[in-house]
Each structure stands twice: as structure tokens, then as C-alpha cells.
Amino acid sequence: MSEPRRITHLIDGRPWEGTAERTAPVHNPATGELTGVVDLASAALAGAAVTSAKAAWQQWREVSLARRSQVLFAFRELLHARRAEIAALVTAEHGKVLSDALGEVTRGLEVAEFACGIPHLLKGGFTENASTAVDVHSMRQPLGVVAVVSPFNFPVMVPMWFVPLALACGNAVVLKPSEKDPGATLAMAALWKEAGLPDGVLQVVNGDKEAVDALLTHRDVAAVSFVGSTPVARYVYETGTRHGKRVQALGGAKNHMLVLPDADLDLAADAAVNAGFGSAGERCMAISVLVAVEPVADALVARIAERMRRLRTGDGTRNCDMGPLVTRQHRDRVASYVDAGTKAGARLVVDGTKDEFDADGDGFFLGPTLFDDVTPDMPVYTDEIFGPVLSVVRVASYDEGLALINANPYGNGTAIFTNDGGAARRFQHEVEVGMVGVNVPIPVPVSYFSFGGWKNSLFGDTHAHGTEGVHFFTRGKVVTSRWPAPGHGGLNLGFPQNV
Numbered sequence: 001m002s003e004p005r006r007i008t009h010l011i012d013g014r015p016w017e018g019t020a021e022r023t024a025p026v027h028n029p030a031t032g033e034l035t036g037v038v039d040l041a042s043a044a045l046a047g048a049a050v051t052s053a054k055a056a057w058q059q060w061r062e063v064s065l066a067r068r069s070q071v072l073f074a075f076r077e078l079l080h081a082r083r084a085e086i087a088a089l090v091t092a093e094h095g096k097v098l099s100d101a102l103g104e105v106t107r108g109l110e111v112a113e114f115a116c117g118i119p120h121l122l123k124g125g126f127t128e129n130a131s132t133a134v135d136v137h138s139m140r141q142p143l144g145v146v147a148v149v150s151p152f153n154f155p156v157m158v159p160m161w162f163v164p165l166a167l168a169c170g171n172a173v174v175l176k177p178s179e180k181d182p183g184a185t186l187a188m189a190a191l192w193k194e195a196g197l198p199d200g201v202l203q204v205v206n207g208d209k210e211a212v213d214a215l216l217t218h219r220d221v222a223a224v225s226f227v228g229s230t231p232v233a234r235y236v237y238e239t240g241t242r243h244g245k246r247v248q249a250l251g252g253a254k255n256h257m258l259v260l261p262d263a264d265l266d267l268a269a270d271a272a273v274n275a276g277f278g279s280a281g282e283r284c285m286a287i288s289v290l291v292a293v294e295p296v297a298d299a300l301v302a303r304i305a306e307r308m309r310r311l312r313t314g315d316g317t318r319n320c321d322m323g324p325l326v327t328r329q330h331r332d333r334v335a336s337y338v339d340a341g342t343k344a345g346a347r348l349v350v351d352g353t354k355d356e357f358d359a360d361g362d363g364f365f366l367g368p369t370l371f372d373d374v375t376p377d378m379p380v381y382t383d384e385i386f387g388p389v390l391s392v393v394r395v396a397s398y399d400e401g402l403a404l405i406n407a408n409p410y411g412n413g414t415a416i417f418t419n420d421g422g423a424a425r426r427f428q429h430e431v432e433v434g435m436v437g438v439n440v441p442i443p444v445p446v447s448y449f450s451f452g453g454w455k456n457s458l459f460g461d462t463h464a465h466g467t468e469g470v471h472f473f474t475r476g477k478v479v480t481s482r483w484p485a486p487g488h489g490g491l492n493l494g495f496p497q498n499v
């Protein structure tokens, strides 16, 4: 067994060389082996990273738009060339199977590609009034230093939702990755220096609540982009806005999939299994509740259970369907819901804690679990489990299913499976979530469009990336100018008439 490697911050373009007062362990979740020890930033260090980013920002905002764009293109090329290496790091620390990790890096690349052209599109408007010699123009300017705080489940893709776009808009960034699997985020961040980004424009501070609090309260942080669980998203939104920051905070999810009786049940079963158990359910787009409209619930549950029994857990670098969960603690928490669901009276159809799903070794594995006859008062329904547990709620009609989904406090995404175009259209309009799939489970993020939910899945009303992201990372200014300057005509305290 090799020595755990030190994982530290990236400050002013270099790995930090100080001595950390606090650290956290990083494991390979497929083996349980301690592979790294990550430095946790003190509030003072996180604050110093912001101050240094602010100084570097002055330089970055004066770089020509063409140069900004070239740096983004160069980064995109480097990430593309290193995608296999970065994906391997994702699997080694997060545990998801390698094909999922590669898919994640590809999604990140797509958002970077969107950002590459943005510097040239940051234009305002202009109106001229020749008769009064007054011109009015508007511009969009960068905010300054933006803090990005990301969750463990997409260590590459989620930072990529924000970092390239914030930089494209002329900002500096202080990125705080999840302390559970920071390796891939840091490897990705290091590529920016190689791409020509001036030192200090992107800082990476590892850490936990102490570092996040320092960012949320620092006077030189202009905006915060956060993704994580709902309680923390709410806290970040409230604290950040109280300190005068612009905040977008994407929270947790409890995504439902509604299956109408006329649906293709095999298609729906495939989708439920893919979206329920892909990345071991550690996805904000995962389906965790299947709403089955009678009379097809029995047939649907049977099809899903049959597919689930064929899933194999294992080390994500090998040929398997589901990797481990990210930490032992998270695995144990998710596993506790198997017991909680049974005690609450749900019918356990497939038990993911059974030996048949257990991969060899000391990894943090958990097989897929299916509960039927779940009711909305049960913890398996109310809580975001964020693991491979799928709950089936039976309803009598489309209306009952829709009412259930709309009553749920989360509003990230949902899907409907049906062959009735009218019902699908009605659903798109009536359902209260941010992302809807029709005969597909919740769609993957598309970089041109923004990404995010409603209700308790989003605080701050601004979704990630896309044109909403551009708007979030810039602010408008309107300039009214008269040239030549009018001669001195005495004071006029009235509202200007001829401007």
C-alpha cells in the first residue's frame, strides 16, 4: 500500500506549501484504502486567497477579449487531451464507473466550449440622438471575485458549470471543491495555468464550512455560485445575500418519474433503472420516486425488479454497473433507509444490502434497493437519500400523480412516460419543476440552456450556465454622454428635457 498523497490548495498558480492546521482523509471508495489527505483551509487562508484573486482580477479584466477567448480555447484543448486521466481521478476518489466519469468530463467540456466564444458576445447596446448630441450606450461588466462551492458528486462537471463562464465574463474565481474527492477538481484547475490564465485569477481552496463561511462573508467576494444539499444551499443563500453577495444556490432533489398506463413499460423500466441507479444514485438528476398509475404498477415493478437483480456492483475501473458510494459514512446512511422503509411499512422488493450485491473487499458498496407501496409520509419518500434506493408510489390517475409531484418540496426535475401526446404536453405545462423529460428520464445538462430546479432545489432564482450564467456573472451599466460638452448655461434644477 502506498503512502497517502498530500492534496493541497492551488494559490497564485502554485500548490500551497504551508502547514495545514486541519486535514481530512480521502479514500478510494472501491477499496476503502486511504489514498490522500486533503488540507482544510483556515478562514484566514481562504480570505487571503480572495485578496490575492482580487489583485489578479485587475490584470485579467484588462486582457483583450480575444486573449480571454484564446485562454479558454487552450484550456478546452488541454482538458480534452487529458480527459482519460481526469476521469480516472474521478473514479479513484468518487467511485463512479469509468464510463460515467468520462461522460462527466465530456459534459464539462461542452460547457467550456460554450464559454469559449462568450468574451466576444459580451456586448451592450447603443442609441444615438444626433439632434441633441447625446449618445446612450450600455455595457456588461464583470463582477470581480466569484466564489464557487461544489459538491462531491460531480467533481469536474459542476465546477465546470461556473469556472469557464465566470472567467469568460472577466471575473476571478475562488473555487472550493468538496473535501471528499478534491483530486480531479484540482487536476482540472491546474490546466488553466498551462492554458495561459494569469496566476491568481483562479484559486482553489480545499476545506469545509470554515472556508465556505470565510468566502460568504469576505468583502471582496462579489458573487457565490453554490451546488449542494438543500439545507446548505439555503444557508449559503441566506448568509451570502445578508453580506451583500449575488448568490445562486442549487440544492438537493427528489425526482419523480410518472408512468401512465399507456406507456411503453419496457422503455419506462429501462429508464427507471438507468436513472435510479446510474452513478449509484448519487446524481441530482437521479430518479428516486416512481409514480405508477394503476393498473400497470404490478407489471412495471416486476420489470424493474428483474432488471435490478442483474446489476452488479464493483470497482468502477472494471466492468460493472454500479461503483461504490463516496464514503463509508454515506454508504451506511443510505443503507439505513432499507431498514427505515421496511419499518414504515413499505414493501421491500429488492434489498440492496443483500450479499448477492456485495462486491469483494472493503469498498463502500451498496446494491440497488426497490420499495413498493410507498406513501408520502414515509422517510424513504420525504428524505433525499442520494443513493441507490427507488421508491414506488401507486396512484389512481394522472391528476393524482401530478398533485403528488407538485406537493413535493423539491422541484429539480421530473419525467413522464406515456404515448399520449396531449398528456405529455399538459404535464410539461402543469408540473412545478425546473427540468422535464418526456419518455426520457431527466435530460443531461445542455450547455446552451441553463440548468437548475424550482422550489427547494434552487435558492437565488438563477440557474447554472447558459445565458442565465452570463447574466449572473456580469452586471449592466448605462452611460449617457454628450459631446461636445454643452457650454455653461447656468444651473437648471429641473428634470433634463432634451436628453
Ligand SMILES: NC(=O)c1ccc[n+]([C@@H]2O[C@H](COP(=O)([O-])OP(=O)(O)OC[C@H]3O[C@@H](n4cnc5c(N)ncnc54)[C@H](O)[C@@H]3O)[C@@H](O)[C@H]2O)c1
Pocket (backbone or CB within 6 Å): 149, 150, 151, 152, 153, 154, 158, 176, 177, 178, 179, 207, 208, 209, 212, 213, 227, 228, 229, 230, 232, 233, 235, 250, 251, 252, 253, 283, 284, 384, 386, 412, 452, 453, 457
Ligand atoms: N441541483 C443540482 O444541480 C445539484 C447538482 C449536484 C449535486 N446536488 C446536490 O448536492 C448534494 C450532494 O453533495 P454534497 O453531499 O457534497 O453536498 P453538501 O451540501 O454536503 O456539500 C456541498 C458543499 O458545501 C460544503 N458544505 C457542507 N456543509 C456545509 C456547511 N454547513 N456550511 C458551509 N458549507 C458546507 C461542502 O464542503 C461542499 O463543498 C445532494 O443534495 C445533491 O442533490 C445538486
